[in-house]
Each structure stands twice: as C-alpha cells, then as structure tokens.
Amino acid sequence: xxxxxxxxxxxxxxxxxxxxxxxxxxxxxxxxxxxxxxxxxxxxxxxxxxxxxxxxxxxxxxxxxxxxxxxxxxxxxxxxxxxxxxxxxxxxxxxxxxxxxxxxxxxxxxxxxxxxxxxxxxxxxxxxxxxxxxxxxxxxxxxxxxxxxxxxxxxxxxxxxxxxxxxxxxxxxxxxxxxxxxxxxxxxxxxxxxxxxxxxxxxxxxxxxxxxxxxxxxxxxxxxxxxxxxxxxxxxxxxxxxxxxxxxxxxxxxxxxxxxxxxxxxxxxxxxxxxxxxxxxxxxxxxxxxxxxxxxxxxxxxxxxxxxxxxxxxxxxxxxxxxxxxxxxxxxxxxxxxxxxxxxxxxxxxxxxxxxxxxxxxxxxxxxxxxxxxxxxxxxxxxxxxxxxxxxxxxxxxxxxxxxxxxxxxxxxxxx
Numbered sequence: 001x002x003x004x005x006x007x008x009x010x011x012x013x014x015x016x017x018x019x020x021x022x023x024x025x026x027x028x029x030x031x032x033x034x035x036x037x038x039x040x041x042x043x044x045x046x047x048x049x050x051x052x053x054x055x056x057x058x059x060x061x062x063x064x065x066x067x068x069x070x071x072x073x074x075x076x077x078x079x080x081x082x083x084x085x086x087x088x089x090x091x092x093x094x095x096x097x098x099x100x101x102x103x104x105x106x107x108x109x110x111x112x113x114x115x116x117x118x119x120x121x122x123x124x125x126x127x128x129x130x131x132x133x134x135x136x137x138x139x140x141x142x143x144x145x146x147x148x149x150x151x152x153x154x155x156x157x158x159x160x161x162x163x164x165x166x167x168x169x170x171x172x173x174x175x176x177x178x179x180x181x182x183x184x185x186x187x188x189x190x191x192x193x194x195x196x197x198x199x200x201x202x203x204x205x206x207x208x209x210x211x212x213x214x215x216x217x218x219x220x221x222x223x224x225x226x227x228x229x230x231x232x233x234x235x236x237x238x239x240x241x242x243x244x245x246x247x248x249x250x251x252x253x254x255x256x257x258x259x260x261x262x263x264x265x266x267x268x269x270x271x272x273x274x275x276x277x278x279x280x281x282x283x284x285x286x287x288x289x290x291x292x293x294x295x296x297x298x299x300x301x302x303x304x305x306x307x308x309x310x311x312x313x314x315x316x317x318x319x320x321x322x323x324x325x326x327x328x329x330x331x332x333x334x335x336x337x338x339x340x341x342x343x344x345x346x347x348x349x350x351x352x353x354x355x356x357x358x359x360x361x362x363x364x365x366x367x368x369x370x371x372x373x374x375x376x377x378x379x380x381x382x383x384x385x386x387x388x389x390x391x392x393x394x395x396x397x398x399x400x401x402x403x404x405x406x407x408x409x410x411x412x413x414x415x416x
C-alpha cells in the first residue's frame with residue numbers, strides 16, 4: 001500500500017510542477033464557464049418569478065374596448081403586463097413582428113365591438129370574430145394564453161351583464177308586473193354585474209408551500225463543463241502510462257520487488273485524486289463566485305467522488321485497448337465530445353428525447369449530470385439521486401475489471 005501511494009505521489013508532483021497542465025485543469029475551464037454562463041443568462045431568466053408581457057393595442061371602441069384596456073394593465077408581484085396603444089392595425093402588427101423589443105401579443109378592437117357583444121347576448125347568438133388577436137405563427141408561450149384569457153373573461157363578463165339587463169326587462173314586461181318608465185338603467189346593471197364578477201375571486205385565498213428553487217445558468221454550466229474538462233484530463237494520464245509502457249519503464253520497474261497492480265494502482269490513484277481535486281475546486285468556485293445553488297453538499301460530494309472513480313475507470317479502459325500514444329488523443333477527444341454532447345454537459349439532459357437520454361447512459365456524463373441536475377435544479381433528496389451515485393460506481397468498477405484483463409505492461413510485438 002505504501003508503494004502504491006509513493007507512485008501516486010510522484011505523479012501528482014509532476015502535475016503540480018507542470019504549469020501548462022494546471023492551466024488546462026483550472027484556468028481554461030473557469031474562463032469558459034464564465035463566458036458561457038453569462039452568455040446563457042437570458043435563457044434562465046433574471047431570478048424573478050414575475051411574468052412580463054408586452055401588448056400592442058389598437059382600440060376603436062369606447063365601451064368594451066376601454067374595459068379590456070383597463071383589464072390588461074396588470075402590475076402584481078407575479079404578473080406585469082405593459083400595454084402600448086396605437087391608432088391603427090398596421091402599427092400593431094409591426095410591433096408584434098418587430099426584431100427588437102417586440103410585443104408578445106397584438107390586439108385590435110374594432111368600432112362597434114360593444115354593440116356586437118350586446119347583439120350576441122340575444123338568445124341563440126354567439127360572439128364570433130369580434131376582437132382581432134395577433135401573434136407570431138409559432139407563438140405558444142404562456143404570455144399568449146394569459147392575454148387571451150383576460151380578453152375572453154372581459155367579453156364573457158360583458159355578455160353576462162347584458163343578459164342580466166335583458167332578464168330585468170323580461171321580468172318587467174310580464175303580465176302583472178309594473179316598472180316605472182326609465183327606471184331600468186342597463187348601464188348600471190351591466191357595471192354592477194361586471195364588478196361583482198371581477199371581485200368574485202376574493203373568496204379564494206392563495207397560499208404557497210415550500211421554497212422555490214432559484215436556478216441560474218451556472219447551475220447547469222459549472223457541472224457540465226467541469227465534467228467535460230475532467231474527461232479531457234484523461235489524455236494526460238493515458239499518455240503517461242502509454243509512454244512508460246512503450247519506453248520500457250514498466251518492464252524495468254517490474255524487475256524490482258513491486259507488484260504490477262501496485263504500480264498501475266498508484267497511477268490510477270493519482271488520476272482519481274487529480275480528477276476529484278479539479279471537480280471540487282470548480283464547484284467551490286462556482287458556489288462562492290457564481291452563487292451556484294447547492295441544496296445538499298453531501299449528495300454533490302458523493303456524486304463528485306463517484307464521477308472521479310468512474311472517469312478513472314474509463315481512462316484505464318481506454319489505455320488498455322489503445323495501442324499507442326498517437327491513438328489516445330483522438331480517441332479520448334471523440335469519447336469526451338460524444339458523451340458530453342448527449343450526456344447533458346452543454347444543455348440540460350431532461351431537454352433531450354427520452355431515447356437519447358437512455359442512449360447517453362453509455363457514458364459517465366449522463367449519470368453524473370442526471371444526479372447533479374436532480375439535486376441542484378430540482379431539489380431531489382439524497383435517496384433520489386442515490387441510483388446515479390451507484391450507477392457511477394458500478395460503471396467505474398466494470399471499466400476496471402475489463403481493463404485489468406486487457407491491460408499489458410509491455411507493448412505487444414509483432415510475431416514474425
């Protein structure tokens with residue numbers, strides 16, 4: 001065991017003295033994480049839960065149009081609707097189709113809209129093609145749904161108010177009923193019904209439970225690129241092992257009273273510690289500098305340990321099947337790029353199709369990112385991410401077992 005540690009210590013000191021290796025391990029990942037994190041900031045929002053909607057409105061009706069305009073001016077902690085009014089339809093459509101600061105929704109209320117709603121209040125009538133609603137062809141966002149619901153509610157409330165006034169007239173016209181002339185004020189009845197419907201939601205008390213998780217772009221970028229660069233770090237240890245095997249260093253050392261697995265184990269221990277140190281430093285910097293959200297440090301630490309173990313196992317497996325140093329760099333690069341692309345390093349794993357998420361499990365990146373996204377983005381408990389931790393440990397163990405059967409301490413020579 002002491003021999004194994006001495007070999008690992010020797011490799012660790014070589015890396016520490018290599019300034020280029022340290023830059024590749026720490027400085028380059030931090031620079032890339034910073035650039036990508038700030039570049040993707042808008043995709044993750046500004047940390048506020050308030051929905052902001054821009055509406056372009058052209059109102060040509062003094063009745064229901066004015067009511068809709070008032071209803072759309074909302075400013076609460078959850079919803080902010082900004083209404084900009086324009087005189088004609090062309091300006092509304094231009095704002096919706098604008099390249100900069102575009103409106104989410106455009107609304108045109110034509111002249112006579114109030115009368116149309118009144119006519120639709122008659123029995124067997126329906127309000128149809130009354131208000132023009134403009135959005136982009138591919139608009140399916142929550143903003144469109146919210147605005148459409150507000151407009152529909154106003155129209156329905158107005159129809160109910162009109163029906164109420166008509167029912168009063170019908171009651172007065174029944175035989176035996178007498179209503180004084182001009183004692184029925186249709187406008188007053190409509191206003192009373194609309195106000196009553198608008199305040200009916202006061203009977204409902206909104207409550208919240210738990211605490212919302214604030215997600216920043218760095219919650220995805222830091223773990224993803226940390227694992228991405230840790231896999232690229234396999235190039236260094238793999239090249240070292242292949243160099244010593246090709247140069248005959250292993251063969252000479254095996255003459256000494258050193259067990260071959262202690263010799264190989266020392267190098268693997270060094271790689272494991274380097275990978276773990278790299279991941280830990282990047283996560284600590286992400287937590288203190290980029291305010292990364294880590295609800296459970298024990299779960300994250302175990303995931304980093306399991307990821308380092310799996311990465312080390314994958315590294316020795318690649319070394320055992322590669323014949324020369326010339327081959328190791330393209331093979332490690334190819335494996336790293338493919339597993340990172342489909343494994344969730346560059347975008348959340350859950351955004352991928354289900355079949356691709358399953359296919360991604362052939363690499364360690366998917367296991368690691370699934371666990372880290374679970375605890376950091378979704379607040380999953382330790383028991384919920386435990387399968388990902390165990391999956392990484394099993395993955396690494398399988399790689400070690402296969403590698404130990406295939407690994408050769410001296411290069412194979414061609415048989416004449």
